[in-house]
Amino acid sequence: MTNGAGASARVAIESAYRSCEEVDLSWLAAAPRRNQWSLADDTLSFVSRLVTTLESRIIVEFGSGESTRALARAGAGIDPPAKVVALENDPLFRQRTRRALGRDGATETDVLLTPVVVRRWYGNNVPVYHLTRPFLSAMxxxxxxxxxxxxxxxxxxxxSLLQALHLGRTGTVVLLDDASRPSEERALERALEICGDSVELVELADFAKGLAVLVVTSPLEGPAMPPAPSEDGSVE
Ligand SMILES: C[S@@+](CC[C@H](N)C(=O)[O-])C[C@H]1O[C@@H](n2cnc3c(N)ncnc32)[C@H](O)[C@@H]1O
Structure with missing residues (x-):
């Protein structure tokens, strides 16, 4: 059952979904050129509106690019402005995103170079962003x-979907892009298997690439970084 914070997140999601067609993305098209790796327009519009309807304070993104620009702009447009932190494993794309943010004047948005490492978590070897304790407590x-x-x-x-859910508090909204691809469908299924008692899936139709919308209804136990492998370095 949805509790108070979960219920208000749901209201914010529904309000963003109803009003996202009003979002102007024309400023994004100019530079750098959009490609198939970027969020589709419908998702960019929804995410931008959601920043406002949720009155977000802290926003985290896994995988930077055009979406970071949209989050930065939406985050700067609310009072007080939201803190936006994008995690990027690839130095080239980090540099590109930072340059684009610089051109936008969104220099307060962090794009952190964060390695992707393999860790064993809930019985599987999975890639995760390497989140350090100082980072987690500072953020x-x-x-x-x-x-x-x-x-x-x-x-x-x-x-990374498991990490996102573990980062959250009650009422945190976690969005998974490309949710209609088989790989993301499997990731979502697995996350619901593991975290289903603490997470609610909100069904929203018609996103071009699919978008899964999850609300954390009670905080998950354990940190958002899985345990380190054993001293001999073995990864099963
Ligand atoms: C799906 S992309 C992230 C896109 C971003 N959220 C956006 O909306 O523009 C995930 C990751 O793929 C990498 N990436 C992006 N474009 C790429 C490209 N053209 N070739 C190889 N890797 C790419 C980057 O490391 C990025 O963090």
Whole structure:
């Protein structure tokens, strides 16, 4: 059952979904050029509106790019402005995103170079962003997490979706892009298997690439970084 914070997150989600067609994305088209790795327009519009309707304070993104620009702009447009932190494993794309943010004047948005590593978590070896304890305590618990990385050739999003859910507090909204691909369907299924008692799936139709919308209804136990492997370095 949805509790208070979960219920208000749901109201914010429904309000963003109803009003996202009003979002102007024309400023994004200019530079750098959009490609198939980026969020589709409908998702960018929804995410941008959701930042406002949720009155987000802390936003985390896994996998930077055009979406970071949209989050930065939406986050700067609310009072007080939201803190936006994007995690990026690839130095090239980190540099590109930072340059684009610089051109936008969104220099307060962090794009952190964060390695993707393999850790054993809930019985599987999964790729996760390497989140350190100082980072986790400095950042605080986000109210919105967008999962759009790591890319499939680096192992996909099973681990990062679990991380996103573990980062959250009650009422945190976690978005999984590309949710209609088989790899993301599997990641979602696995996350619900593991975290289903603490998470509610909100069904929203018609996103071009699929978008799974999850609300954390009670905080998950354990940190958002799985345990380190044994001293001999073995990964089963
Ligand atoms: C799905 S992309 C993230 C896209 C971003 N959220 C956006 O909306 O633009 C996930 C990751 O793929 C990598 N990536 C992005 N574009 C790429 C490309 N053209 N070739 C290889 N890797 C790419 C980056 O490391 C990025 O973090």
């Amino acid at each position: 605080g618990r986000p109210d919105l997490v967008l999962v759009d990385g790591p890319p499939l050739p680096l192992g996909g999003r099973e681990g």
